[in-house]
Amino acid sequence: MTSFQYKKGALHAESVPLGAIAEAVGTPTYVYSQAALTGHFQVLDKAFGESPHLICYSVKANSTLAVLGLFAGMGSGFDIVSGGELARVRQARGDMGKTVFAGVGKTQEEMARALAAGILLFNVESAEELEALDAVGRQAGRRAPFGLRVNPDVDARTHRYISTGLKTSKFGVPFEEAVALYARARKMKGVRALGVDCHIGSQLTRTAPVKAALSKVAGLYAELKAQGHPLEYLDIGGGLGITYADETPPSPQEYARTVLEVVKGTGARLILEPGRSLVGNAGVLLTRVLYRKQAPAKTFVVVDAGMNDLIRPALYEAHHALLPVVKQRGKAVEVDVVGPVCESTDVLARARPLVLPRQGALFAVMSAGAYGMSMASTYNSRPRPAEVLVEGTAWRVVRERERDEDLWRRERA
Numbered sequence: 001m002t003s004f005q006y007k008k009g010a011l012h013a014e015s016v017p018l019g020a021i022a023e024a025v026g027t028p029t030y031v032y033s034q035a036a037l038t039g040h041f042q043v044l045d046k047a048f049g050e051s052p053h054l055i056c057y058s059v060k061a062n063s064t065l066a067v068l069g070l071f072a073g074m075g076s077g078f079d080i081v082s083g084g085e086l087a088r089v090r091q092a093r094g095d096m097g098k099t100v101f102a103g104v105g106k107t108q109e110e111m112a113r114a115l116a117a118g119i120l121l122f123n124v125e126s127a128e129e130l131e132a133l134d135a136v137g138r139q140a141g142r143r144a145p146f147g148l149r150v151n152p153d154v155d156a157r158t159h160r161y162i163s164t165g166l167k168t169s170k171f172g173v174p175f176e177e178a179v180a181l182y183a184r185a186r187k188m189k190g191v192r193a194l195g196v197d198c199h200i201g202s203q204l205t206r207t208a209p210v211k212a213a214l215s216k217v218a219g220l221y222a223e224l225k226a227q228g229h230p231l232e233y234l235d236i237g238g239g240l241g242i243t244y245a246d247e248t249p250p251s252p253q254e255y256a257r258t259v260l261e262v263v264k265g266t267g268a269r270l271i272l273e274p275g276r277s278l279v280g281n282a283g284v285l286l287t288r289v290l291y292r293k294q295a296p297a298k299t300f301v302v303v304d305a306g307m308n309d310l311i312r313p314a315l316y317e318a319h320h321a322l323l324p325v326v327k328q329r330g331k332a333v334e335v336d337v338v339g340p341v342c343e344s345t346d347v348l349a350r351a352r353p354l355v356l357p358r359q360g361a362l363f364a365v366m367s368a369g370a371y372g373m374s375m376a377s378t379y380n381s382r383p384r385p386a387e388v389l390v391e392g393t394a395w396r397v398v399r400e401r402e403r404d405e406d407l408w409r410r411e412r413a
């Protein structure tokens, strides 16, 4: 589903010309399509049909309140990785009873807050964390519901920085140790086993690693059930990829077929933790060309969005399509599109064929809805971008552009 299209040579988000948004709120600005956000959720939800499942949107992909609010309004649950994300979900009126908490370094304070908030379950990532959760549960006079995040040792065949299911990864409990840990947990008074969890990586474009991982985890689930653990949930994590350039990730239907084929028979309710696949292609980053610059060996286009605004190219060598907001005719030349940040890695696109834009021309950095604003920083003391949500012919600012005062808000000179 794409909600970003040219109409009479002008790139639109739904029915709003992106140029109009840039004029009104300036650049750089993130723009999201409500139709895309809700559409992606509904398509995935429908793909799992009548099979018992709960979609827990992965908050870290895009944690803006307006985005969380949209998902909450559709009955989504949430996958959180910090106390801050817990607070955001509450602020957006998300359902705590549909919220799951992952991460290798939860503090006891974060656990206590989440337990008091009544989350669905904790995805525990180590033996010591399980003991800590037990202590938190006992202190509260309750049994904290948990699943172990197991590491199935499967190569997700994605970028090494976003692979999480290998033996060498910091995430999860080694697969072989899981049964013994559940047995230990049974003797604890502050926890109660409710599920099994895995998440092997992000931007998965093939079904084979998903199948391999889930086969192992479904087997474990069945084994634990047979041992009398009162499990209900099989959490399959997130990771479904999207098309940035020419990737061909499985469709939601194909993904659902793959998953359901492997897990049917377990009788488990599924938890899905999609992030990128719901929000990635629902957002763009608007940026304006500041300067063109001819170096001996290269042509540079300097734009006003930097790696502080969108770090994915610098951090993951990620590719983002760049579309001129006003369609350009002419011969493409190879350019490096770079940001203003004083780092050599602040390159939005390398050796990209583009019709050389005019100074002041606008570009939409496509597929920027996931891990864009949520990873933005103020490095180089650059206030973070504004965010806009489009719905049909209407649009509104859902986060104001930061001001200089915001840069030093908590400082004491």
Ligand SMILES: *Cc1c(COP(=O)(O)O)cnc(C)c1O
Pocket: 058, 060, 061, 079, 081, 102, 103, 199, 201, 202, 203, 237, 238, 239, 240, 273, 274, 275, 276, 277, 370
């Ligand atoms: C990041 C993360 C997700 C979401 O991954 P996507 O690739 O954005 O779908 C899901 N679960 C866990 C535990 C994560 O850390």
